[in-house]
Amino acid sequence: MWKQTAGGVCAPKGFRANGIHCGIRKNKIKKDLALIVADVRCATACVYTKNLVKGAPILVTQKHVADGYARAVIVNSGNANTCNPDGAEIAEGMCALVERHTGVARGDVVVASTGVIGQKLSLDPIEAGMEALVGGLGADAQNSAAAAEAIMTTDTVRKEVSYSFELGGKECRIGGICKGVGMICPNMATMLMFVTTDAAISPAMLQRALSDDVPDSVNMLTVDGDTSTNDTLCLMASGLAGNEEITEENEDYRTFCAALHAVTTEFCAMLAADGEGATRLIVCKVSGVCSKEDARLAAKAVVSSNLVKAMIFGADANAGRVMCALGYSGAKLNMSNASVRFCSAAGDLLTCENGMCVEFSEELAKAVLSEKRIEIDVVFRDGEGCATAWGCDLTYDYVKINGDYRT
């Protein structure tokens, strides 16, 4: 239904991007300012952190996209611009700089910041960098890559995805960049995701598609359970693909939603795999549960458990910890029906059946759990509810990175 293409956030028609080092960060080889500009006003949908403490850029963005449209995104890394008395003023100032240098009205600018919380963000380096930032805008793969690099914090790899798909015979594209090695707390790695498409879709349907997608994509992702103050997922549709505009829940809408889900879930796996200090990606699939919501709770609890995470780091097939996490997940589960399997490229290992632990080969267990991608498959026999969650192992390096991040 969709196939992978190149170009990241610039793959869809009508989007240019760039990323530079402007000086918010002291480290000169690390880019810290990104810009995405669309050729036309785009239908725009956003979702934000549910944290009561919201970064000032979120409050400004909410206002700017209230009419369902935007044309540019400016993002800095190195400073979250959160819990600062002048935060909103600075965020508005960033939008005004975009207006001055690109002509895009400030009210059509999405703004985001990521980095340390509670430290003043100065407009000076941003202002000084605008000319180079705007001058370097382009629609090539390296432009998307530069933007993807500029939004990274503790990420170790840049994250881009793009797909093509068809709507009514017209080729459409969807692509994006993201950062944030988990739903991690403000001062290091809040989740930011910017997705563009050239499909024509109304703002209302775009928001519906996004809001329906996140419960099974980014909301099922965790590195450490700390929901950031700055999480933002912004989806912009230029409409330049030439398809008939999607204005209702028709076949085209479902095709678009499937392509969107391919992008957001691939990003989830990329973010979890790059989780702070992580050595392994953990994907937990729960199925056969009475309701979808119970399946989500159960899968999320397994990948959130520090003990499961530490066990995967140690490649120790301690299935009791999975049973324990399921048991306290809050999901309605018939535990005496549970079976638990650890699966990877090295094989499948059954560890629990009918709610009881079973004997297994320690040799196979070690082989299965030594791979980079570990799937924990939990199957019940009580219904159709299923869900997938993404997480990573808990390592010495997670503690190291977070024990002394700020200073």
Place this chain on the structure above:
Amino acid sequence: MWKQTAGGVCAPKGFRANGIHCGIRKNKIKKDLALIVADVRCATACVYTKNLVKGAPILVTQKHVADGYARAVIVNSGNANTCNPDGAEIAEGMCALVERHTGVARGDVVVASTGVIGQKLSLDPIEAGMEALVGGLGADAQNSAAAAEAIMTTDTVRKEVSYSFELGGKECRIGGICKGVGMICPNMATMLMFVTTDAAISPAMLQRALSDDVPDSVNMLTVDGDTSTNDTLCLMASGLAGNEEITEENEDYRTFCAALHAVTTEFCAMLAADGEGATRLIVCKVSGVCSKEDARLAAKAVVSSNLVKAMIFGADANAGRVMCALGYSGAKLNMSNASVRFCSAAGDLLTCENGMCVEFSEELAKAVLSEKRIEIDVVFRDGEGCATAWGCDLTYDYVKINGDYRT
């Protein structure tokens, strides 16, 4: 109102205890079997884990204390007897051994197990050890110490507390032993707490006192957020102090509750300070919130946050992480009223005021956070709700202990 005494679980009149190595564990210098026997049938109240997966000993204990009375407690460490098909049979077998060797009816025996989940527990070493275990029963301080040692898993210190207090002019005592370096998952350190008293109190009032106590004591304790399958808190009252039996919520009841709370909260601090791999105790106090429940949610979220825990390990005063945890705690909070202070023996450090981060001395910050006991004081101006939660830092050793516990 109450004062510290010696004797632990044997401090109150009418209780004898012992602990031995019987062979459940391979390590011969680690005791693994404990017994507490009362001279009389005791009013007995229990609370258990809310995990859907419950250890077999819990199911047996629930049945045995259904009438509100018990006379003995048998506990093994090294094996949780959970997720085993024959678990209930083995737990009943342990109670039958107590009956055969002490004469206490098996239906008056509380049974608990802690250790690895999903591994068969054999009665053989327990049976072989019963004669020595019962032969060594006594009411001296070293008897309580032996029992406290026998229930330890990854605990590094044994945990005993005892107090005396007065009811109607009669001296009463309350004491206990506990283990479990957090509300940690089955295969290493489930929380077990056994508290005895010689106060006379009816089973109904004893259960009420216990059930009212736990929301502000053990339920506010966390090491890693993983709720165990075997958590058990058992409170037994011999009535041998000679006070008028407490049968209603009178002054004596409130005095008893205060003494009980002194024991359970002291245990919480001891357990958190000995949290797996922990180097520092974190005590978070939240006050000035609209409701008690909101204060509990907020305080618990702060001590549960991996990022706050890693920050305390690194002695890095990153107050934004506290603000972030408060913000996602689920509590109804007026964040623009929040002030956050880090306090320890080295001084007080104001880090946030009116919801915004403030500047502080990095030197003082390092000094304050380098102590063994760190208090995080969060004050709002919205009501009378307050709560305290206990936790510990997240360290390399936590990952080490849990990366390879089973094998």
